[in-house]
Amino acid sequence: MAHAIAEKTELTLASFLTDLAIYNQWANQKLVEWLKTKPVDLMEKTVPSSFPSLKETLVHIWDTQRFWVSVLQQVPPPPSFRLLGFDGTVEDVFEGIVDQSAELADYVQSLTDSDWQQEVVLTTPWVEGVRSRIEFLQHCLNHSSYHRGQVVTIGRNVGLTDAPMTDYSFYFLMS
Numbered sequence: 001m002a003h004a005i006a007e008k009t010e011l012t013l014a015s016f017l018t019d020l021a022i023y024n025q026w027a028n029q030k031l032v033e034w035l036k037t038k039p040v041d042l043m044e045k046t047v048p049s050s051f052p053s054l055k056e057t058l059v060h061i062w063d064t065q066r067f068w069v070s071v072l073q074q075v076p077p078p079p080s081f082r083l084l085g086f087d088g089t090v091e092d093v094f095e096g097i098v099d100q101s102a103e104l105a106d107y108v109q110s111l112t113d114s115d116w117q118q119e120v121v122l123t124t125p126w127v128e129g130v131r132s133r134i135e136f137l138q139h140c141l142n143h144s145s146y147h148r149g150q151v152v153t154i155g156r157n158v159g160l161t162d163a164p165m166t167d168y169s170f171y172f173l174m175s
Helices: 015-038 038-044 054-073 090-109 113-117 131-156 169-175
Strands: 121-122 128-132
Touching: 015 054, 015 090, 015 113, 015 131, 015 169, 038 054, 038 090, 038 169, 054 090, 054 131, 121 131, 121 169, 128 131
Parallel strands: none
Antiparallel strands: 121 128
């Protein structure tokens, strides 16, 4: 589902977070649209990075957003691609990250200011804690932005030099 920029009215916590989630969706969509115009073999070309290819980096963004949505919703996380492996196609990854980003934006739009202040419990094998829902969303969105930057850098390493502009200021000033 495509999202428009939230109508600019009075800025509330919920409306600002909705804008950030819609921005994340927009930025992921822009990256996917760009990559769809490139040779599919470049998506799996191995490069030295924290994830060995464009495809694997996108799978990580998708998988991690899936995890953080489950934390925000306080439901069990879906099975992790990191643990189970992912054998889908590049097109599956493109579709998955776009759809998951829309799911995240839809969820964020459904919450109120008071929902964002609620404490959320995180329990994983590597860390446990209780923080506000807003802090976990902020981490999720920062994480996706960080790895979008990696996608651009990996792209440069395989010869792709025309990445789209996905800065937040570009999104909100040009939209």
